[in-house]
Amino acid sequence: MLKTFKLGGVHPPENKISAGNAIEVLPPPKSVFIPVAQHIGAPATPVVKRGDLVKTGQLIAKSSSFVSTNIHASVSGKVKRVDFAADSSGYPKQGIFIDVDGDEWVEEIDRSEELVKDFDLDGKAIIDKIQEAGIVGLGGATFPTHVKLVPPKGMKAEVLLINGVECEPYLTSDHRLMLEKADKILTGTRLLMKALKVEKAVIGIENNKPDAIQLLTEKSKTFEGISVTALKVKYPQGGEKQLIKAVTGKEVPSGALPIAVGAVVSNVGTAFAVYEAVQKNKPLFERVVTVAGKNVAKPSNFKARIGTPTEVLIEAAGGLPEDTGKVISGGPMMGRAVSSLNVPVTKGTSGILLMENKEAKRNEPITCIRCSRCVSVCPMGLEPYFLKVVSEKQVFDRAEENRIMDCIECGSCSYTCPSSLPLLDYIRFGKGKVGQIIRSRKK
Amino acid sequence: MSNLLTVSPSPHIHSDDSTRKIMYRVVFALIPALIWSVFVFGADALRVTAIAVIACIAVEYLIQKYLMKVKPSINDGSALITGILLAFNVPAGLPWWIIVIGAVAAMGIGKLSFGGLGNNIFNPALVGRVFLLISFPVQMTTWPANQQAGTDAVSSATPLAVIKEGITSGTPVSQLFSEMPAATDMLLGNTTGSLGEISALMLIIGGLYMLFKKVITWHIPVSVIGSVAIIAGIFWLADPQSYVNPVYHLLTGGLMLGAIFMATDMVTSPMTPRGQIIYGVGIGAITISIRLFGAYPEGISFAILIMNAFTPLINNYVKPKRFGGK
Numbered sequence: 125m126l127k128t129f130k131l132g133g134v135h136p137p138e139n140k141i142s143a144g145n146a147i148e149v150l151p152p153p154k155s156v157f158i159p160v161a162q163h164i165g166a167p168a169t170p171v172v173k174r175g176d177l178v179k180t181g182q183l184i185a186k187s188s189s190f191v192s193t194n195i196h197a198s199v200s201g202k203v204k205r206v207d208f209a210a211d212s213s214g215y216p217k218q219g220i221f222i223d224v225d226g227d228e229w230v231e232e233i234d235r236s237e238e239l240v241k242d243f244d245l246d247g248k249a250i251i252d253k254i255q256e257a258g259i260v261g262l263g264g265a266t267f268p269t270h271v272k273l274v275p276p277k278g279m280k281a282e283v284l285l286i287n288g289v290e291c292e293p294y295l296t297s298d299h300r301l302m303l304e305k306a307d308k309i310l311t312g313t314r315l316l317m318k319a320l321k322v323e324k325a326v327i328g329i330e331n332n333k334p335d336a337i338q339l340l341t342e343k344s345k346t347f348e349g350i351s352v353t354a355l356k357v358k359y360p361q362g363g364e365k366q367l368i369k370a371v372t373g374k375e376v377p378s379g380a381l382p383i384a385v386g387a388v389v390s391n392v393g394t395a396f397a398v399y400e401a402v403q404k405n406k407p408l409f410e411r412v413v414t415v416a417g418k419n420v421a422k423p424s425n426f427k428a429r430i431g432t433p434t435e436v437l438i439e440a441a442g443g444l445p446e447d448t449g450k451v452i453s454g455g456p457m458m459g460r461a462v463s464s465l466n467v468p469v470t471k472g473t474s475g476i477l478l479m480e481n482k483e484a485k486r487n488e489p490i491t492c493i494r495c496s497r498c499v500s501v502c503p504m505g506l507e508p509y510f511l512k513v514v515s516e517k518q519v520f521d522r523a524e525e526n527r528i529m530d531c532i533e534c535g536s537c538s539y540t541c542p543s544s545l546p547l548l549d550y551i552r553f554g555k556g557k558v559g560q561i562i563r564s565r566k567k
Numbered sequence: 568m569s570n571l572l573t574v575s576p577s578p579h580i581h582s583d584d585s586t587r588k589i590m591y592r593v594v595f596a597l598i599p600a601l602i603w604s605v606f607v608f609g610a611d612a613l614r615v616t617a618i619a620v621i622a623c624i625a626v627e628y629l630i631q632k633y634l635m636k637v638k639p640s641i642n643d644g645s646a647l648i649t650g651i652l653l654a655f656n657v658p659a660g661l662p663w664w665i666i667v668i669g670a671v672a673a674m675g676i677g678k679l680s681f682g683g684l685g686n687n688i689f690n691p692a693l694v695g696r697v698f699l700l701i702s703f704p705v706q707m708t709t710w711p712a713n714q715q716a717g718t719d720a721v722s723s724a725t726p727l728a729v730i731k732e733g734i735t736s737g738t739p740v741s742q743l744f745s746e747m748p749a750a751t752d753m754l755l756g757n758t759t760g761s762l763g764e765i766s767a768l769m770l771i772i773g774g775l776y777m778l779f780k781k782v783i784t785w786h787i788p789v790s791v792i793g794s795v796a797i798i799a800g801i802f803w804l805a806d807p808q809s810y811v812n813p814v815y816h817l818l819t820g821g822l823m824l825g826a827i828f829m830a831t832d833m834v835t836s837p838m839t840p841r842g843q844i845i846y847g848v849g850i851g852a853i854t855i856s857i858r859l860f861g862a863y864p865e866g867i868s869f870a871i872l873i874m875n876a877f878t879p880l881i882n883n884y885v886k887p888k889r890f891g892g893k
Binding site for chain 2: 131134136214293365369375376377378380448449450451452454456457458459460461462463464477479483484485486487490491492493494495496499500502503504505506507509510526527530533535536538539540542543544546548549552
C-alpha cells in the first residue's frame with residue numbers, strides 16, 4: 125500500500141501534458157521587471173538606481189530583515205527605473221526594471237554543467253550562502269529558505285523532507301527537474317541536511333511520476349541518508365502538513381510549524397537552487413516554469429529568468445490561443461489568475477496555465493444541500509460549509525473556534541461542491557478578519 | 568489584446584459534479600424498487616407515483632412563484648425525489664386527492680415553509696406521509712393485495728401489522744409465523760405494504776448503486792440497520808415467544824426504504840461520519856422501540872423525523888476529526 129495523508133483530499137484530472145517535454149532554456153527577454161517582494165516577509169531594499177549597469181547575478185535589492193531575501197539581477201543591462209508595477213497579485217509592487225543588453229554574468233558564478241558533489245563547508249557557511257543567494261521555497265510558498273534552516277530555540281530538526289509531489293494538475297516543472305537534475309537535487313539535499321544537522325532525508329514523490337521515483341531511488345543509493353518514498357496520488361499532498369503526515373505519519377499541531385514534529389520541508393526546486401548557490405555560487409535568478417493548457421500549441425517547461433513577462437513565455441509556447449479566457453500563475457487549484465500578460469515570472473512561479481473561455485467561468489452557485497462533501501474532502505478536518513456561513517454572517521468568534529485559521533486554502537471544498545458554492549472565497553475573507561482580530565488581541 | 572481575461576480567486580477548476588446530477592442519481596437508484604412495485608401492484612403503482620410527482624412539482628412551482636415570489640427551482644430534481652418517496656410511503660390504492668393533500672403537506676409544510684431546498688429540518692416526504700397517516704388512518708393502512716402472491720383478497724394486512732396484532736393479543740410468535748410470508752419472500756417483496764417499501768432486495772440494489780456513485784456513505788444505512796438488528800436480537804434472544812427474530816424486523820415494513828433512502832436525505836442528516844452514526848443509531852433505537860412497545864406497528868417514519876430534529880444539535884457538537892488533534 126502506498127503512503128498518503130489520511131484526512132480528505134480530492135482527485136482532479138492530472139492533465140500533465142508537458143511531462144514528456146525536456147526543460148528548454150529561454151533566452152533573456154528584451155526587458156525584465158523584478159519585484160523586490162517575491163517572498164514571504166519584508167520586501168528587499170533596492171540597492172541600484174536608474175541608469176546603473178548591472179550584470180546577471182548581481183545583487184540589486186538587499187534583504188531588509190531576517191525574514192526577507194536578497195534579489196539579484198536575472199539579466200545584464202541597464203536599470204531603466206525603480207518603480208511600481210503589478211505582479212501576479214494584481215497589486216502594484218516595487219521592483220526594478222532592467223533593459224537587457226547581452227548576457228554578461230558576474231565572474232564568481234561557475235557556469236559549467238559539471239557536477240560538483242563534494243563540499244567541506246560547515247552548516248553555518250551553507251546557510252550563509254543560501255541566504256546570500258536569495259533562495260526561497262520554490263514550491264510556491266516562497267518562504268525564505270535560510271529562515272527554515274535555523275530552528276527556533278529548543279526545537280530540533282530530525283528529518284528533512286524533499287517535496288517532489290507536484291500534486292497540482294498541469295504542472296510538470298518539478299517532475300522535469302527531478303528527471304534532468306537528479307544528482308544536483310540530491311547534492312542540494314545533502315547540503316540542506318548538513319545545514320540542518322539531520323541524518324535523514326526523504327524525497328516524497330507521487331506515483332504518477334514512476335520515472336522520477338525510479339531514477340531518484342537509484343541515484344540516492346550513493347547519497348548517505350537519502351531515501352525516496354512513493355506516494356499515492358491525492359491532492360493536496362504537496363501541502364507541507366499533508367506531506368509530513370504522508371511520509372512520517374506525524375500531524376503538525378494546529379497553529380504550529382513543521383519543526384514542532386521535527387520536520388523541515390523543502391521543494392525539489394529549492395534543493396536544486398541550493399546546489400547551484402553553494403556549489404556554483406549562483407544566486408536564484410532563474411527557475412523552471414511550466415506553460416500548459418488544453419489549447420496551448422506547444423506545452424513546455426522553460427528555464428526562465430526571473431522578471432520575464434508572462435507574455436514572452438506564452439509566445440515561446442506557441443502563442444496565446446484564440447479562446448483564452450483566463451491566465452493563471454501557478455496551478456489550477458491554488459494559482460492566481462493574472463489581470464495582465466505583463467506580469468513577471470517571480471521566484472514562486474511554478475507554471476503558467478492558459479484556460480479556455482468555457483473553463484474560465486465559474487458555475488452559477490445554488491443553495492447548499494448539506495451533502496457534506498466539503499467536510500469529507502477537507503484535508504484539515506474543517507467544516508467548510510459552516511466556516512462559509514459564519515464568515516458570510518461575520519460571526520468571527522465561531523469561525524475562530526472552528527479553526528478557520530487552520531485552512532490551507534487548497535480549494536478542495538470549492539472544487540468538490542456540487543452546488544458550486546465559492547466556499548473558499550468566503551473562508552479567505554473570514555480568515556483575513558479572524559487574523560486581524562487575533563493580531564489586535566496580542567497588542 | 569482583444570479578449571478580456573477573467574480574474575477570480577482559486578480554485579480555477581471544478582469537479583463537474585452538480586446537485587442536479589446527485590438528485591438524478593437518487594432517482595435512478597429508486598427505479599428498481601418502482602419496477603418491482605408495478606410488478607406487484609400493477610398500474611396503480613404508476614398512477615400513485617405519477618400523481619405524487621406531478622403534485623409535488625406543481626406545489627413547489629406555485630408556492631415559489633406566487634407566494635415566495637422567487638424563481639421556481641423545480642428542475643433541480645429535489646421535488647421529483649420527494650414525489651417518488653412520498654408515493655413509496657403510501658399504499659398503492661390511495662385515492663388521488665389524498666395524495667395531493669400529502670404533496671401539499673410535504674412540499675408546503677415540510678420544505679418550502681423553511682425556505683426550500685437545503686433549509687428544511689424535516690424530510691419532506693416523511694412530513695407528507697405522517698400528515699396523511701394521522702389524517703387518514705383508514706385509507707393509509709388499507710393495503711392492496713399482492714397480485715403476485717395469488718390471493719383473491721382485495722386487501723390484506725402487512726407482516727408487521729400481523730405481528731403487532733398477534734403479540735398484543737398474546738398469540739405466541741411461533742403460531743404467528745404460520746400466517747407470515749417466508750423471509751425470502753419478504754426479501755424479494757412477495758408481500759404487501761407501502762408502494763415502494765416491499766422489496767428489500769430492490770432497495771438494497773438501489774442503495775449499493777448510490778454507495779458506488781458516492782451519493783451516500785455507508786454510515787447512516789449501516790448504523791440504522793445494525794442498531795435495529797442488535798436491539799431486536801437482544802429481545803428475541805431473551806424471549807423468542809414474545810418477540811420476532813431480527814431478520815423479520817429488517818425485512819418488514821419501511822426499514823430498508825427508511826434506512827437507505829429516507830434517513831440518508833442529505834439536507835436533514837448530520838454532516839460528519841460520527842454524527843451520522845449517532846443519528847443512525849438513534850433512528851434504529853426509536854424505530855424498534857415504537858415497533859415493540861408503541862401503538863403503531865411501524866415506527867421508522869417517526870424515528871427519522873425525531874432524529875431530523877436532532878441533526879442541528881448533532882452538527883453543533885459532533886465535529887470532524889481535526890488535522891493536528893485538539
